């Protein structure tokens with residue numbers, strides 16, 4: 001058997017999903033370590049020991065200034081070099097919810113290695129901002145996968161997962177970026193109606209609760225062009241066991257939850 005990949009689950013003050021996220025990777029055979037951002041800042045080169053970097057969900061720095069903004073500024077300001085090496089290597093990066101916000105605010109997404117580090121005057125063409133309902137929203141959503149070449153999404157066509165966020169709406173500065181993302185297969189997952197068998201990218205914003213936050217083009221997740229970076233608003237680490245689904249008895253669900261596959265895909269990449 002090959003050596004298990006090492007996962008760095010990077011937490012900051014206010015992160016609250018690091019334990020279950022590390023557990024998800026470990027259940028799939030990885031060896032994860034939860035590392036505090038302030039510890040990594042003391043010795044940034046320790047990141048080189050890991051094959052997977054995961055930014056988990058939560059409220060880093062209390063969502064002050066904007067969700068993910070302060071965490072992102074540390075990545076840009078003090079960790080630019082090690083992050084650059086990580087992105088350039090054949091390694092994986094996953095950002096879940098607050099982690100996705102961090103990846104986007106830092107500029108790790110949407111461009112990945114090619115655009116890192118972002119230039120100070122670089123225009124931002126996409127962000128995650130307040131849900132259109134103005135509220136912290138917590139519910140289960142149906143998602144269709146549009147970027148099966150992303151390592152984390154291999155063999156997943158559709159998935160039901162919970163969301164829990166206030167700033168989960170993808171906003172784009174102009175629609176031409178959508179064309180670029182499509183060309184690079186970067187639109188990873190979209191919200192869609194339960195029972196839909198196909199996922200189509202559409203400009204019409206699906207109504208709440210299908211699209212829970214009003215995201216442009218109903219986008220829920222983005223990939224970098226290489227398919228080795230994924231940022232997603234839903235929480236796969238909250239559906240590791242069938243019994244975590246609100247209707248598991250009615251639906252007769254047993255065993256593993258569908259979220260496990262994302263973590264397994266990442267671990268299997270290093271076999």
Ligand SMILES: NC(=O)CC[C@H](N)C(=O)O
Nearest residue numbers: 057058097098165166167
């Ligand atoms: N679950 C999360 O990671 C929440 C992210 C962020 N605090 C928000 O509310 O938007």
